[in-house]
Amino acid sequence: MKLGVCYYPEHWPQDQWAQDALDMVDIGISKVRIAEFAWSRIEPRSGEFDWAWLDKAVETLANAGLEITMCTPTATPPKWLIDQYPDIRAWDESGHPRTFGSRRHYCFSSKTYRKESQRISQAIVERYSANPAVTSWQTDNEYGCHNTVRSYSPNARQAFRIWLAHKYKTTDALNTAWGTVFWSQEYTEFDQVDLPNLTVTEPNPAHVLDFYRFSSDQVIAFNREQVDIIRNYSKADITHNVMGHFTRFNHYDLGKDIDITTWDSYPLGFLDQGWWTEAQKQRWMRAGHPDFAAFHHALYRACSGGPRKGRWGVMEQQPGPVNWAPNNPVPRDGMVALWTLEACAMGAEYVSYFRWRQAPFAQEQNHAGLRDHRNITARAEIEAKGLGNFLGALGKQDAAYNKIALIFDYETAWMFNIQPQSAHWNYEALCFDFYTALRRMGLGVDIISPQHDLTGYTVVIIPSLPIIPNDLLERAKAANAHIMFGPRSGSKTSDYHVPQTDPIPGINIIRSESVRASHVFDIEMDEQYYRGHIWRDYIQTDLTDADLTVANLKVEAECDDGTPAFVTSKDYSYLAVVPDMKFLRAVLSYVLDTHDIETTWLAKDVRVERTQTHGFAFNYGSKPVTLRNNFATGKFIQGRRTLPPAGVCVWEL
Amino acid sequence: MKLGVCYYPEHWPQDQWAQDALDMVDIGISKVRIAEFAWSRIEPRSGEFDWAWLDKAVETLANAGLEITMCTPTATPPKWLIDQYPDIRAWDESGHPRTFGSRRHYCFSSKTYRKESQRISQAIVERYSANPAVTSWQTDNEYGCHNTVRSYSPNARQAFRIWLAHKYKTTDALNTAWGTVFWSQEYTEFDQVDLPNLTVTEPNPAHVLDFYRFSSDQVIAFNREQVDIIRNYSKADITHNVMGHFTRFNHYDLGKDIDITTWDSYPLGFLDQGWWTEAQKQRWMRAGHPDFAAFHHALYRACSGGPRKGRWGVMEQQPGPVNWAPNNPVPRDGMVALWTLEACAMGAEYVSYFRWRQAPFAQEQNHAGLRDHRNITARAEIEAKGLGNFLGALGKQDAAYNKIALIFDYETAWMFNIQPQSAHWNYEALCFDFYTALRRMGLGVDIISPQHDLTGYTVVIIPSLPIIPNDLLERAKAANAHIMFGPRSGSKTSDYHVPQTDPIPGINIIRSESVRASHVFDIEMDEQYYRGHIWRDYIQTDLTDADLTVANLKVEAECDDGTPAFVTSKDYSYLAVVPDMKFLRAVLSYVLDTHDIETTWLAKDVRVERTQTHGFAFNYGSKPVTLRNNFATGKFIQGRRTLPPAGVCVWEL
């Protein structure tokens, strides 16, 4: 695994560049990303290009032996361009244009901006595609950041109408799909359809879902235009740096168009601003949630090439306090190294730190770098430098073949956002809890889309999936994989209807309910007592013989009023409530035991990953932890059985 | 009492209608409401009417013997109409037009929409007024839902100016009434007056109050235009379905123009989103607050004909989980029957369930019906069916003549909304608490307006009434009714001034205060200790002899600093603080005892209602409760003295 860094030569005097490059190489960095926000320096005025500085920067970095990731600078169109074509701007949900003055001030549906994006991309690609130091390309930067996937502009409205006409062909088809007969919402022309904002009360959910699909598609199309231009000139890898906890476009779709999916990993900031409890935020204030990075590593590993041969990396790794979370603590000493090694353990091609040197000005001046704004070594540089030799000695690590897959789906996130039907339902948290439970069992878990191949998986975990693909159960059966469904699975059709027949044979949901956060469903399973909350599907228990024959279902856990909480059959099982961690562990154990998958329950702060050749253990806690003797029995090549805070050990398998 | 249902033939295949109608009749339903959202099916394009399907639906339902409530479909103008006349739309308080895409996307002040509303109403009335199956009419649907009473559109501004010119005749009169000399707000032309939104800080309270009055009047006028058209052709009953916990237009005014006031009763949803404590929301999660339905039954009973002969019903009764509250639990088994019988016990003409069959699409797809989306019987259908015979046997129930009236006033709600002067003052909650206390004393209580006749009432409870009508005290005296006033009564004039003389003789409020929620007023009454909170009026105690002669007032309870908390005279009493339930019970007991009204303090979950012939008891709790032996001594014709959860018993008086 290589180390990299994000570098902004345009922020620093030219006479500093050469030394910067030497210093990078000195600490073991081999990759450097540049130019993603440099449009106003490349083209200071319309049509006037200034390549000299960038040529010089490329030359300087190349001379030091660094591989360059060159970016299209489309995340920050310059002021002269916005003034020339104000229709470039996106509009917010309240109907205001979003103005120049920060970044991402463009609408994916602006035809003007599509042309400009292609023009500037073409110019940069023409200039640098032949340069052997430019070994990869990044398109734009963090699509969707600052809520920019969905725009409510006139351009977006026009593009949405075309998208709908293409999808439905006739307004009759659209009317049927959306159920517009409800509340006299019927359309006779596609040009009557507006964007679903500023309505008196909630708009039609199918209308919103299509708008969300359209908005995701616009991101993909925008990106593809840049990818096509790059591929015309270059065989170098193309990537885009996606974000954590971000679901507004379909990352599986994006991943297909690029060679390697990279992401920007900020464990502390996301913990502080996320859904976790105060106790969790306190516990992991200086480490991040132990599953935050791994969840996204697994997810993005699947995007470009599928979970087992997917190419991925970390484009931006947090090196110290950031500037954008509500609270911005210093990471515990050792965490930067731990995060880096955890990416290695999960098969990353590289980890690149953001950024080389802290900027002394503008929006991110409080964001740490490997060096501070005065070029003095910061903690992260020391940790990165310490890793170089070890990573070299470790050699190439191939991700393990995991027996367990967890399905995470973007459309599902959108649908539950549109009609949550519960103040406390949180799809992403539900998936994350499942992932945490499996990982605390010591297991390696792939994260996949509902469309991914299931071959090779023994158990497929579906925390929730309202739209079950027609062929999913068949594919699982063919793969000999047991599917465990969570609540609300199969509850909707792709047109956002309640299905007229049960998508999961035998699982007849006769009604569902959401309850206040303080309400508990008391559950019994195998004479043990557990708790569910938030949501309950009432599974029909007075099944006909035909149903029973089809499904051969058995109630394994039930609520104290006799409602089934967890039912199983050979091919699949169904969890009818949102479980707490204890009940989740119990039902997962049941399923895994049934399929002869061994588990080891890890301490709260410890996580383990295995490549095809090595085992890695990580301590996210503030106290030392010792692994059990019957665990990690191979030779230790880094660390020991007792892990200090932020400690990592590596053993041979 | 009849049972009814809300039905949407346009949502289902025509070949299903006949069976639906037969099934309705089979479970005891005799009334069916249709067409309130069907405009786009009735008139798919401007001027093109399609009556065939509605004729067929009416015929099918009539053939099964069902009585039809036909609606004007004006709550959902179709897209072609909005596109043709964009000025139909209301504007929100931020100055944005509220767009098509859900419902109620119209401004009551749009002259265009007034014409369109009359045109479509006329068309429907002409077509169906002669049909004997159409036994009643409903205008529009839930006026004001989704915050639609008040529009800040140019149309509303123009209409408001005309309304003001009509009310005040001269700007001098307006200037005096509003006190515009304050802050140089004086007007010299009515056309200078804007709507009171987007101001730098709070606008003039009299300006806002007039705008709220105007907005209420616009709803009444809009409705009256439809009523006039219907009456031109038909002698059938006219109703409108109002909502719970909704105060933005004056329902007493609306009730005068229609024959029967109906309302939409959703006990669980309103509990979850209302002001109650977490403990209360937990306790009654599957039942609703025990006084929610009764409060509104009593309130709307007074609207069309006065509290003692008012005609009322429930147009939409919750049948299961709804789709719109933060959390949407399943009602306890039996609750749908209980709610239905409680309406019967309070004199409803009918209870109609919303809706026949759950819609599988669009905004309300998660809202339960008597049947689920696959036409399978849901719990509510079973409970409704079980009631038919009993209701028949019970025969007509006439509402009791109650000795106690509680005054609830819409203008009061508006005024306290405009200048709360306290973060915790909640007028509706205060009225509700008084109602709860009286009902827990086992009493029947009428809810009336300040203008209603007081004849026949022994005690009139006024939780708060800033504007006391000039003749109120005289009317009470003539009726031999004691009035009990709550805090802030008499604190304002109808021009939203502080009155220059005391509206209640002897009750001189020398100052008032609001306090933090955690602050308690410690109160002593008759050597018992109680608590007040939120608000305190300081009643002058150094009264002159003249005052004492006039009022003959006596301090019955005082705060620990000697400030009067509760003072009484023969004709009226005044409570100077917001009481907690214990103090409220004490002062009400004092007043009721003084007037020889017997009370029985009921268990927390139990409520009782009496018609002229029968007593009814209801258990809103999750555990069985047994009525005391000296209570409900008549013959039980339904249930027994011990009420199971959701249980109802009925005895002869």
Next chain:
Amino acid sequence: MKLGVCYYPEHWPQDQWAQDALDMVDIGISKVRIAEFAWSRIEPRSGEFDWAWLDKAVETLANAGLEITMCTPTATPPKWLIDQYPDIRAWDESGHPRTFGSRRHYCFSSKTYRKESQRISQAIVERYSANPAVTSWQTDNEYGCHNTVRSYSPNARQAFRIWLAHKYKTTDALNTAWGTVFWSQEYTEFDQVDLPNLTVTEPNPAHVLDFYRFSSDQVIAFNREQVDIIRNYSKADITHNVMGHFTRFNHYDLGKDIDITTWDSYPLGFLDQGWWTEAQKQRWMRAGHPDFAAFHHALYRACSGGPRKGRWGVMEQQPGPVNWAPNNPVPRDGMVALWTLEACAMGAEYVSYFRWRQAPFAQEQNHAGLRDHRNITARAEIEAKGLGNFLGALGKQDAAYNKIALIFDYETAWMFNIQPQSAHWNYEALCFDFYTALRRMGLGVDIISPQHDLTGYTVVIIPSLPIIPNDLLERAKAANAHIMFGPRSGSKTSDYHVPQTDPIPGINIIRSESVRASHVFDIEMDEQYYRGHIWRDYIQTDLTDADLTVANLKVEAECDDGTPAFVTSKDYSYLAVVPDMKFLRAVLSYVLDTHDIETTWLAKDVRVERTQTHGFAFNYGSKPVTLRNNFATGKFIQGRRTLPPAGVCVWEL
């Protein structure tokens, strides 16, 4: 010290004025402020002036011997003017014009309004400048109230561009200062620069800081235009009434242009809506925070003439419950007198009550006056009247010469608002805590700007100051004053950059962090244990010899991980965390002890102030408190050693 009152003759019948004036004089009032909201009465229509009523009012008040403070009425331009020139209006941050209907509906950058402000000011000054009863002038009213300093109007944008061009001369200079190379924000024309609102994510902090500076400057310029007109005609004092807890314009700048800075003191309202804990809000519900008034007295004392000879007063003193806080309790009996005497003890020229009589109409009808709306004496009148003789006997009080100064800086408030980097950082609360701690030590404290002369101060307290003036340390050294810096001091340059060299020699901050509110830094100092929270600067401890020589710094307190929490040298000290009150007391004690300043720790509710001749003690609590015997040893001329609730005692020094 004189007493005054705010009076609105235009609100009352003319035949009431003479008696009002006599009654004012009777209770000891000698000053009366009028006309600040009277534009629509002075000029009812464009160009039509009605002076008769105001002439009469002036004559009536003068005849009673009252001194008049005449106001320019520019806080409330009349409707006819707004309709004539709609561009007068300010725009809010969302891009909406802020409409007529309350007050302050103007943009400081409207050239039209600048002209109108001068025109009406000229007219009033011409009329009354020769009148000997008009002994002072007030410009406008409460600049900035209701968030009106910053306007996002086209007028403001144009004026901002001009301001920037004037400041930077070239866009290159602006680009360098703002660091616009970051995110391609570079400008080539000043007319490309927009206001920093409605951006996609946070705008450039230097851009925002300049906009805040510009907005403050616009207030100062607006005011100066009025001042210039008044000075053309009159030698009378000019004042403006500023507000509490308000930082959006630089009050030091304003104070320079006027003769005497007055402010509007509402202790209860500000406590209720401020950042204090629930326990504090409860404790002082009827008194206000014991340091609220004093903090602002000290602050505004420095504005017109510097802390030691600054002229100041209270223009509006809370007399009872107000109308604008979330909760509006009655002050404890005696508090109005206490607040008045505390102003006296700190050297006020006068205290003026708001208002004479409670208005019975419009926005402030629930705001108490010295008399209620029916002209009946309210509690405050009794207390004011009781003070007259004593104040006369006491004679002129000159503010003490304090040895301690606390630096409070407006630009600092803006900068931390722009980039807080912490959800819990509160600059104003930090300053207030320091002030409280010093005052509980029994000390008199001046509040000054970073530019004020430091001569005569032994210790200068700087709770935080990101931009340290170049000459500050030299000035302190010359004055022989020790500076105590709080966290984040020296962290920024005036261009909102991170400085490239340490502004405080030896204090190298190698990184900083913000932590969740629940996180505690455990600190040891002199074998005692303390707590810090919210923020920590990591001070470099591996200092070179050169550093040590320069700074001679010593670590006096450190966090449990060895990080310095408090370091000192002869000339300055640095506190690296936000302290709790106990730690704050400890570090302040350390510094004060070192400089031989004696302190006495006062009870929680007691505060002391000293003039050059007298000592005053105030009891803000609800229980009696007795001062220690070794304290206040001079002759008591008011009260005794034991202070009742709201009690004040005064002794000779």
